[in-house]
Amino acid sequence: xxxxxxxxxxxxxxxxxxxxxxxxxxxxxxxxxxxxxxxxxxxxxxxxxxxxxxxxxxxxxxxxxxxxxxxxxxxxxxxxxxxxxxxxxxxxxxxxxxxxxxxxxxxxxxxxxxxxxxxxxxxxxxxxxxxxxxxxxxxxxxxxxxxxxxxxxxxxxxxxxxxxxxxxxxxxxxxxxxxxxxxxxxxxxxxxxxxxxxxxxxxxxxxxxxxxxxxxxxxxxxxxxxxxxxxxxxxxxxxxxxxxxxxxxxxxx
Numbered sequence: 037x038x039x040x041x042x043x044x045x046x047x048x049x050x051x052x053x054x055x056x057x058x059x060x061x062x063x064x065x066x067x068x069x070x071x072x073x074x075x076x077x078x079x080x081x082x083x084x085x086x087x088x089x090x091x092x093x094x095x096x097x098x099x100x101x102x103x104x105x106x107x108x109x110x111x112x113x114x115x116x117x118x119x120x121x122x123x124x125x126x127x128x129x130x131x132x133x134x135x136x137x138x139x140x141x142x143x144x145x146x147x148x149x150x151x152x153x154x155x156x157x158x159x160x161x162x163x164x165x166x167x168x169x170x171x172x173x174x175x176x177x178x179x180x181x182x183x184x185x186x187x188x189x190x191x192x193x194x195x196x197x198x199x200x201x202x203x204x205x206x207x208x209x210x211x212x213x214x215x216x217x218x219x220x221x222x223x224x225x226x227x228x229x230x231x232x233x234x235x236x237x238x239x240x241x242x243x244x245x246x247x248x249x250x251x252x253x254x255x256x257x258x259x260x261x262x263x264x265x266x267x268x269x270x271x272x273x274x275x276x277x278x279x280x281x282x283x284x285x286x287x288x289x
Contacts, residue, residue, distance in 0.1 A: 038062040039092040046131035048104050049123020052111035055079075056101030056128065058136065059088045066095035067289040069141035070128055070159075072121070072148030073100065074169075074267065075177055076198045078107035083145060083168070083268040083277075090278025096141065096285070101128055114193065114204035117212035118151065118174055125155040133161060140164065140289040143281065146240060146266065150174050153248070154221050164228045164288040166281055169266050171240045172247035174216040181205060222251040228288040229256045232277060239266035257284060 044056035057079055069091060073084050079100040088098040103124050105113030125142075132139050138161030144152030149170025156165050171177065178185055181196035184205070188194045193206040222229075229252045233245035249258050259280050264273035 039089060044099060044101070044131070046101075046127060048109070048111070048127050049120055050104050050111055050116070052104050052109065054101050054104065054110070054124060054128070055108035056099055058097060058099045059092050060097035061092045061095055064095060065097045065137075067097075067140045067285070068132060068137040069096050069098045069143060069285075070125065070132065070139040070162075071098055071100040072125055072142075072144035072152050073103070074146035074148055075180070076106065076113075076201070076203060077145075077148075077267075078102050080107065081145075081267070082271075083274050086271060086274035087143075087268075087278040087281070090275050091282055094279070094282035096282060097137070099128065099132055099136070099139070114206050115208075117209045118147070118154075118177075118216050119212050121147070121151040122155045122158075125151055126158045129155070129159040129161070141166070141281075141285050144168065144170060145268070146170060147174070147177050150216075150218055153218055153225070154216070156225055156227055157221060162227055164230070164285050165225065166230045166232065166285075167245075167248065168232050168268065168277065169234065169237055169240050169261075170231075170244065170248060172218060172244040172251075174218060175213045176240065176244070177213055178210060185210060218248070219251050222248055223253070225252060230259065230281065230284050231256070232259045232261055232280070234261035234264040234266070236263060237261075237266050255288070259284075
């Protein structure tokens, strides 16, 4: 099936213009999905693009976008945090409802998965939620720059290197992730949940999946990603994820 790509832009939670991409099948669309990328990634990371492509082949249209200050989106990453990511997701869903079709499937990878869980209550159209390698403890994200946390808290900010790129992290980011709590969001989700995680994930341990799954009420499902890495960088793993999401979502959206 041929995929049609369309550039999308909308105003994010902090008032900046965000860059998105809508991939849709050239034919009947079963449902619209919203995809949240991982921490400091972009909408074009391999996992997001490959999973979206498979979903397109299965009849789903997928909107993925760059969070504020990342990729082609405007704004300063240093002024963002977990809460602003949630606001960006809600803004994306509102844009879809106003100009496309409301998303009935919402998907999040890593910290994007945690953000999807927190945003879900504000996206009434969503009937199904999928997390990929998501942390149960949002503050866990700070382990990526653990050696700089003390400096950030003392000096107000510090430059850290993530995936070979420099980013400025401010005290407000640390304070925000330390106070954010997912448990209440998951317990009151009131939507079907699919938790996907690799047992050998060296970045976000498998115990995070167990915790999220334990908080959730039925209907809920869990799928092991076996030997996949945290970024789901292997093409075969990403295609497996896409096909599993499509098969599961067909029962709920």
